[in-house]
Amino acid sequence: VLPYRPLKVTMSCNQSYWTSINADIEAHLKQAITVREPLPVFEPMHHLTFSAPRSTAPALCVAACELVGGHRDQALPAASALHLMHAASFTHRHLPLTESCRPKSTIQHAYGPNMELLIGDALVPSGLELLAKSNDPTQNNSNRILRVMVEITRAIGSQGMIYGQYYEVELCQSDNKGSSHIGEIERLSEKYEGALHACAAACGAILGRGNEEEIEKMRRYGLYIGKIQGLMNRIGSNDKDLKVLVDGLRNLATKELTGFNEAKVEAISSSFESNLIYA
Amino acid sequence: VLPYRPLKVTMSCNQSYWTSINADIEAHLKQAITVREPLPVFEPMHHLTFSAPRSTAPALCVAACELVGGHRDQALPAASALHLMHAASFTHRHLPLTESCRPKSTIQHAYGPNMELLIGDALVPSGLELLAKSNDPTQNNSNRILRVMVEITRAIGSQGMIYGQYYEVELCQSDNKGSSHIGEIERLSEKYEGALHACAAACGAILGRGNEEEIEKMRRYGLYIGKIQGLMNRIGSNDKDLKVLVDGLRNLATKELTGFNEAKVEAISSSFESNLIYA
Numbered sequence: 001v002l003p004y005r006p007l008k009v010t011m012s013c014n015q016s017y018w019t020s021i022n023a024d025i026e027a028h029l030k031q032a033i034t035v036r037e038p039l040p041v042f043e044p045m046h047h048l049t050f051s052a053p054r055s056t057a058p059a060l061c062v063a064a065c066e067l068v069g070g071h072r073d074q075a076l077p078a079a080s081a082l083h084l085m086h087a088a089s090f091t092h093r094h095l096p097l098t099e100s101c102r103p104k105s106t107i108q109h110a111y112g113p114n115m116e117l118l119i120g121d122a123l124v125p126s127g128l129e130l131l132a133k134s135n136d137p138t139q140n141n142s143n144r145i146l147r148v149m150v151e152i153t154r155a156i157g158s159q160g161m162i163y164g165q166y167y168e169v170e171l172c173q174s175d176n177k178g179s180s181h182i183g184e185i186e187r188l189s190e191k192y193e194g195a196l197h198a199c200a201a202a203c204g205a206i207l208g209r210g211n212e213e214e215i216e217k218m219r220r221y222g223l224y225i226g227k228i229q230g231l232m233n234r235i236g237s238n239d240k241d242l243k244v245l246v247d248g249l250r251n252l253a254t255k256e257l258t259g260f261n262e263a264k265v266e267a268i269s270s271s272f273e274s275n276l277i278y279a
Numbered sequence: 280v281l282p283y284r285p286l287k288v289t290m291s292c293n294q295s296y297w298t299s300i301n302a303d304i305e306a307h308l309k310q311a312i313t314v315r316e317p318l319p320v321f322e323p324m325h326h327l328t329f330s331a332p333r334s335t336a337p338a339l340c341v342a343a344c345e346l347v348g349g350h351r352d353q354a355l356p357a358a359s360a361l362h363l364m365h366a367a368s369f370t371h372r373h374l375p376l377t378e379s380c381r382p383k384s385t386i387q388h389a390y391g392p393n394m395e396l397l398i399g400d401a402l403v404p405s406g407l408e409l410l411a412k413s414n415d416p417t418q419n420n421s422n423r424i425l426r427v428m429v430e431i432t433r434a435i436g437s438q439g440m441i442y443g444q445y446y447e448v449e450l451c452q453s454d455n456k457g458s459s460h461i462g463e464i465e466r467l468s469e470k471y472e473g474a475l476h477a478c479a480a481a482c483g484a485i486l487g488r489g490n491e492e493e494i495e496k497m498r499r500y501g502l503y504i505g506k507i508q509g510l511m512n513r514i515g516s517n518d519k520d521l522k523v524l525v526d527g528l529r530n531l532a533t534k535e536l537t538g539f540n541e542a543k544v545e546a547i548s549s550s551f552e553s554n555l556i557y558a
Contacts, residue, residue: 041437041445092400097376097392113376114448117396121371122441124403129432135425142421146414149428153408158320162401166320169393 018271021059021072028076029083032130044111044119045126051110052087055193056229056272057200057222063271064201064218067264070208074141077134078148078203084127085156086196091120093165128152141207148203155199164192182231182241189230190223197226217256224253225272297550300338300351307355308362311409323390323398324405330389331366334472335508335551336479336501342547343480343497346539349487353420356413357427357482363406364435365475370399372444407431420486427482434478443471461510461520468509469502476505496535503532504551 033049035042058079065075095113109116131149135142154160167188201222205215228249235242257265312328314321337358344354374392388395410428414421433439446467480501484494507528514521536544 038438038442038445040449041442045437089400092396095376095396097374097396115445117371117374117376118441118444118448120400121368121403121435122437124400125432125436128407129429129436132425132428132432135422137422142425143414143416145425146411146421149411150408153404153411156400157404157408158324158401159317162397163317163320165397166317166394169397170319 017063017267018059021062021271022054024072024076025058025062025079025083028080032080033084033126041118041122044115045122047110048091048116048119049084049087049123052083052090055083055086055196057086057193057196057226058082060197060222060225060272061200061204061207063264063268064204064210064222065208066204067218067260067268068205068208068210068214069261070204070210074207074209075204077131078152078207079200081127081131081152082196082200082203084123084130085152085161088120088123088127089156089161089165091116091123093168095120124156144206144209148206151199151203151206155195160195160199161192164188164190164195167191182235182239182245185231185234186227186245189227189234193226193230193233194223195226197222197229201225214260217259221253221256224249224256228253296342296546297338300341300550301333303351303355304337304341304358304362307359311359312363312405320397320401323394324401326389327370327395327398328363328366328402331362331369334362334365334475336365336472336475336505337361339476339501339504339551340479340483340486342543342550343483343489343501344487345483346497346543346547347484347487347489347493348540349483349489353486354483356410357431357486358479360406360410360431361475361479361482363402363409364431364440367399367402367406368435368440368444370395370402374399403435423485423488427485430478430482430485434474439474439478440471443467443469443474446470461514461518461524464510464513465506465524468506468513472505472509472512473502474505476501476508480504493539496538500532500535503528503535507532 029049033046035046061079061082062072062075066072094107094109095116096109097113111119128149131145131152135145156162167184171184171188198219199222201218202215205218210218228246231242231246231249254269257269308328312325314325340358340361341351341354345351373386373388374395375388376392390398407428410424410431414424435441446463450463450467477498478501480497481494484497489497507525510521510525510528533548536547
C-alpha cells in the first residue's frame with residue numbers, strides 16, 4: 001500500500017482553474033469584508049475571515065455554477081458566504097470552553113475567547129447579508145437566492161454542520177484516545193464537510209440555473225467530495241479501510257459528473273479529485 | 280419622584296392586543312421548532328427557544344405590519360426569526376467563558392457550555408431558514424423577504440447587536456462596579472435593544488407593504504422603544520437622569536405614530552408604552 005498524501009487546502013499552483021476561482025472568491029471577500037467602523041469589531045472580523053483555513057466548498061460552489069452553464073459572478077456571493085460560515089464554525093470550534101474535551105487547539109488565538117465568540121456570531125449574519133444583498137430585482141433571481149438561503153441555513157444548522165459538531169464532541173468524550181472507528185469518522189465527515197460541500201455544489205447549480213436533475217447530481221458530488229476530505233483530514237494514518245472507503249466515494253463522485261460538458265468536468269476533476277489520490 | 284416599575288417581559292393579561300400577537304408568534308414558533316431527529320440537537324434547541332426570556336421585538340414586528348395595513352400572517356415568520364435571534368444572543372451572552380468579566384449569570388444552565396455554544400449557533404440559521412422558507416412565489420413577495428433578511432442580518436451583526444455586546448464587555452471590563460455613566464448605558468441600549476427593535480418595526484412595515492416613509496417612522500419608533508427598554512432593564516435604581524431620558528425618548532416615540540390609524544396607534548401605545556411609565 002502506498003502512503004497517502006493528506007489533503008492540503010492549499011493546492012498546487014498549476015491548477016489554473018482552481019486558482020482562478022479562488023482568486024475571484026478572495027477578491028469578492030476583500031471587497032465585502034473591510035475594516036470599517038466600529039473598528040474594534042470589524043478589525044478582528046477581518047482578521048478571522050482571512051486567517052481561517054480555506055475550505056474547498058466555496059470553489060466547488062463556483063465550479064458547479066459554471067458546470068451547469070452559469071456565469072461565475074452568479075455564484076460569488078454564495079461562495080463568499082460559504083467561506084464566512086466555515087470561518088465562523090472554525091472560530092467557535094476552537095473556543096477554549098470549560099469542560100471541553102477536544103484536544104487543546106494549536107492555533108494561535110489573536111483575540112480572547114469573548115471576542116472570538118462574538119466574531120463567530122458576527123460572521124454568519126455577515127455572510128447571509130452578503131448573499132441577500134446580491135439580489136437584483138432586474139435579474140429576476142430572488143426566488144433562486146431565497147432557495148440558496150434555505151440550503152445554506154440548513155447545511156450549517158441542526159441537521160448539518162451543527163449535528164456534525166455535536167457528534168464530534170460526543171466522539172471525543174467517549175474516546176479521548178482518537179481511536180474512533182472509521183464508521184464514526186465517516187458519519188461525522190458526512191454531517192460536517194459532507195453537508196457543507198453538498199450544499200455548496202447544489203447552491204452553485206441553483207444559481208447557475210441548472211435543472212433539478214443537475215442540482216441533485218451536484219449535491220451528491222459535493223457530498224462525496226466533502227466526505228472524502230473529512231475522512232482524509234481526520235485519519236492521519238496509513239489506513240487500509242480508509243483507502244477502500246475513499247476509492248469507493250471517489251468512484252461515486254466521478255459517476256455524478258457524467259453527462260456534463262467534458263472540458264468542464266475535466267477542470268473540476270483535476271481541481272477536486274487530483275489531491276484525493278493516494279500517491 | 281415616584282418609584283418606577285422596571286419593564287417586565289410578561290405584561291398584564293388585559294392587554295388583549297399584545298396578548299393575541301404573542302399567542303400567534305408562540306403558535307408559529309411551536310410549529311417550526313419541533314423536537315425531531317437528531318434528538319440530542321433538537322431537544323436542547325427546543326428547550327432554549329422556549330426557555331429564553333421574551334423580547335418585545337417580535338410583537339413589535341407584527342404590530343408594525345398591521346399598523347401599515349398588512350395582515351398579521353405576513354409578519355409571523357420574521358417575528359419568529361427575531362425571537363430565535365434573541366434567544367441565540369441570550370444563550371451566548373451567558374456562556375461561562377474564560378476571562379469573562381460579566382457577573383456570573385444566575386440563570387439555570389440546563390446544558391453544558393459546549394452544547395449551549397452549539398445551540399446558539401444553530402438558532403440563528405434556523406430563524407433565517409424559517410424566514411427564507413416563507414417565500415411564496417405566487418405572492419410576489421421575495422424581494423421584500425430578501426430586504427427583511429438584510430435588515431435582520433445587519434441588526435444582529437457587527438454594527439448592531441454584536442457591537443452592543445462588544446461594548447457591554449468593554450464597559451464591564453473598565454468598570455466592574457456597575458456604576459457606568461448613564462450615557463454609556465444609553466449607547467449600549469441603542470446598539471443592542473435599540474437595533475433589535477428598530478429592525479423589528481422596520482421589517483414589520485416592509486412586510487405589511489408600508490411605504491418608505493412609514494418604514495422609516497417605524498424604524499425610529501422601534502429604536503426609541505428599544506432604547507427605553509435597554510435603559511430600564513439595566514439601571515435598576517430610582518434615577519432622576521434616567522427618568523428625564525426615558526420621558527424624552529417616549530415623547531419622540533409617540534411623535535412617530537402620528538398620521539397612522541388612530542385605533543391601531545392606541546393598541547400599539549397601550550402595549551408598548553404603558554409599561555414604560557413610572558407609576
